[in-house]
C-alpha cells in the first residue's frame with residue numbers, strides 16, 4: 001500500500017529513525033515530491049494541532065535546532081505569523097551548521113518579517129513548539145541545547161513537539177541526557193519506535209501521526225517494518241465464527257497448568273481461553289486442583305495426576321485430543337513437572353504456547369530447543385527472558401525489538417516479549433509493538449490470561465504470528481475496559497477476563513470502531529477510546 005489509504009488489517013506502520021530518513025528520501029527522489037512541500041505539509045499539520053487549542057496560542061515560541069526538524073519549526077513559525085498569531089522563532093546552534101532546508105526556511109521567514117529572537121524570556125510564552133531535534137538526534141544532549149530543554153520543561157507553557165520530543169531517542173524511547181516533556185507530539189508519516197516504547201511514549205504526550213505525503217515503498221514486504229495492531233484491524237484479523245460450527249470446530253485447547261496449590265493460574269488461563277472463543281478446554285493438572293477447578297470453571301474438562309504419579313499415557317491421549325496446547329501457568333518447576341513438560345515437547349506437533357514455569361524450565365534445559373513443534377509461541381516477561389537468554393534485564397529493556405527478534409530467529413518461534421509495551425517477533429523478521437493496555441495489567445495472573453487468549457486464537461487463526469499480535473492487543477483492550485471499570489489500582493486478572501466479552505463484541509460489531517491505542521491517533525480520524 002503506497003498511496004496513503006489505509007487498508008483494514010494492514011495495521012499501523014512503526015519505523016526506526018533510519019527508515020524514517022530512507023522513506024523521506026524515497027518520497028523526494030523516487031516519487032519526485034519536493035522536500036519543501038513535505039516540510040510545508042509537516043508544518044501545516046503542526047499548526048493544525050496547535051489550533052485545536054487556539055486559546056493557548058496567545059504568545060508562541062518556536063525553538064529550532066540546526067537540522068530539518070528546525071526547518072520544520074521555522075515553517076511553523078512563519079505560518080502562525082501569517083495567520084496573525086504573536087510568535088517568536090529562536091534558532092539554537094551555530095549558523096555554519098544549519099541544514100540547506102533550514103537556511104531556505106529562514107530566508108523565507110525573514111522576507112515575511114517573522115520575529116527571530118536569540119535569548120527568549122522562556123516564561124513569557126503560552127505555547128512552546130519544540131523543533132530542536134527530530135529523528136536526526138545522534139548523541140546525548142549537552143551545552144546550550146541541554147539548557148534550552150531544561151528551560152522549556154520548567155515553563156508552564158503548552159509544549160508541542162515536532163516529530164519527536166527533542167532529546168528522545170526515536171529508536172529506543174530512551175532519554176539521551178535530557179528531553180522535552182511534551183504535552184503533544186505531531187509525528188510525520190509514521191509512528192517512530194521510540195514513541196511507542198517507555199519512557200518515550202510518556203514524554204511524547206498525546207501523539208498524532210500526520211500524513212504529509214510520505215508512504216511506504218511500493219511492494220514492500222511485511223517484515224520491512226514493525227506494525228501496531230489498531231482497533232480497525234481487529235474485525236479483519238479475528239477469524240470469523242462459522243454459523244454452523246460446533247464446539248469441536250472452534251478449537252480444543254489443552255492446558256498443562258497448575259501444580260499442587262496453584263489452581264489459580266490454571267483457572268485464569270483456561271477461563272480466558274473459554275471467554276476468547278475456544279470450543280473446548282481441558283486442564284491437565286495436579287489432583288489437588290480438581291475440586292476447586294470444577295467449582296470455579298465447570299465448563300473445563302480435567303485430567304489430573306497424583307503427586308509423584310505423572311500419567312504420561314493420559315497426557316499422550318490429551319495431546320491427541322487437542323488442537324492447541326498451552327503449558328506453564330502455575331505449573332511449578334519440580335522434577336515431576338519437568339518430566340511432564342519434556343514428555344509434552346517430545347510428543348507434541350501441535351501449536352504450542354509456552355509461558356511462566358514452562359519458560360523457566362526451558363531456560364534450565366536448553367537442549368529442549370530441538371524438540372519444539374513447528375508453531376510455538378513463547379510469552380516471556382523480562383525476567384523470564386533474562387533467565388532463558390542470560391541477558392540482563394537492562395540489556396533486554398534497552399533493545400526489546402532486537403532481543404525478541406534474536407530469540408525468535410534462534411529458536412524459530414514466535415516471541416511475545418511482555419512489558420508495558422509488549423514486542424512480538426517472528427522468525428521471518430516481522431514484528432509488532434502493542435499499544436493497548438495500562439499499568440493496572442501489571443497484576444498477578446495477567447500473563448495467564450494472555451496465555452489463554454493466545455491459545456484460543458491459535459486454535460482458529462491461519463497465521464499464528466497475527467494471532468499472537470492480536471491476542472496481545474485484545475488482552476490490552478480488555479485491560480483498558482477493566483481499568484475503566486475498576487481503576488488501575490484495583491483491577492485484577494479476573495477483571496480482565498470479565499472485560500473480554502465486551503472487547504470481542506466490539507471486535508465484530510461494525511459500529512464498534514473504537515480505539516484503545518492510548519494517546520495515539522491519526523490526524524483527521526476521530527477515534528474514541530475504550
Ligand SMILES: NC(=O)C1=CN([C@@H]2O[C@H](COP(=O)(O)OP(=O)(O)OC[C@H]3O[C@@H](n4cnc5c(N)ncnc54)[C@H](OP(=O)(O)O)[C@@H]3O)[C@@H](O)[C@H]2O)[C@@H](O)CC1
Nearest residue numbers: 024035038066067068069133134135136137138139140163
Ligand atoms: N527530509 C525532509 O524533507 C523532511 C524532514 N523532516 C524533518 O526533518 C527531521 C530530520 O531532520 P535531520 O535529519 O536534519 O535531523 P534533525 O533531527 O533535525 O537533527 C539533526 C541536526 O541535529 C544535530 N545534532 C544531532 N544530535 C545532536 C546533539 N546531541 N547535540 C547537538 N546537535 C545534534 C546534527 O548535527 P551533527 O550531528 O551533524 O553535528 C544536525 O544538525 C525530521 O525529524 C522531521 O522533523 C520532515 O519535515 C519531513 C520532510
Ligand SMILES: [K+]
Nearest residue numbers: 130133164166
Ligand atoms: K522535536
